[in-house]
Amino acid sequence: MKFVTMAAVAAVCAAFALAPAGATSVNDCVSMGKQVSEALSAAQAGSNMAAARNEAAKGQLFCATGQYAQGVARYTRALQLLGKA
Secondary structure: OHHHHHHHHHHHHHHHHOOOOOOOOHHHHHHHHHHHHHHHHHOOOOHHHHHHHHHHHHHHHHHHOOOHHHHHHHHHHHHHHOOOO
């Protein structure tokens, strides 16, 4: 039984070690969140402003729940709407 438990722990550790180097992380979310915040502050009021704020809010929600890739994608969309990406 101990062997099975140790093998399972080793498999989980190996999965984390072999994760892609380009995987999205919390640091990516923080960086993108700052970029979007700065872009929103500097943006002129317009039709895309509300949509960009909506995408930024969704990005923040995804990042807060550990879904970093989805969060970064939403932040990227917000920057695109503001003409910054």
